[in-house]
């Protein structure tokens with residue numbers, strides 16, 4: 001639950017977000033445009049409003065499920081001992097005091113799970129469409145990443161610079177094509193392309209490690225070399241690169257760091 005004090009009465013209706021997505025998906029599938037009636041309906045669905053006038057800022061509301069990762073599927077997950085499942089939940093509102101996102105990482109042992117609930121408890125109002133994940137299945141693939149260019153030792157940076165062919169637009173470049181993969185991932189490196197390299201907090205005597213990257217899109221025009229083989233025929237298809245429908249931060253990447261010693265210690269979030 002999110003028990004932090006903030007407005008919870010205003011936003012978009014979760015049911016509306018989902019209905020609008022279903023409608024738009026259908027138009028895309030059929031290659032048609034909405035008729036007048038459907039256009040009116042979409043207007044209603046996209047409308048923000050005070051949909052929960054009785055809910056007070058201090059009332060706790062259920063968090064929204066965002067992701068679920070099994071250690072058996074994701075080799076780099078590095079779950080704390082006794083755990084083999086990571087569940088990620090967040091508050092569907094983005095205006096918490098002193099921090100934007102209220103995110104919870106829940107580590108579990110699947111052996112301890114009894115009868116799972118069939119219906120997720122959900123709060124009917126969300127801040128905006130981009131806070132709501134569309135259910136999708138993960139197909140994890142292991143890739144090798146290399147440190148963000150500005151964090152390489154100076155001699156390596158100079159080598160990369162000399163190697164880069166700036167005259168050929170189609171030539172691979174370290175930054176987009178070879179170092180840090182775009183899209184959702186576990187582990188790997190963070191891209192500091194907005195602020196430049198910043199300080200990663202130290203916990204238990206060591207810099208925190210990157211656990212999870214949540215990304216608005218799986219690839220863009222600049223980093224298509226990372227597009228999975230299975231998706232290559234869909235590169236130009238609308239929405240192919242945004243399967244989760246989540247949009248994070250202004251720049252599109254949210255990095256969740258955890259303590260290198262114990263991932264159950266408090267996490268740190270960085271957006272770029």
Ligand SMILES: [Zn+2]
Pocket residue numbers: 002003004006091092093096102
């Ligand atoms: Zn909240």
Ligand SMILES: [Zn+2]
Pocket residue numbers: 203204259260261262265
């Ligand atoms: Zn720690």
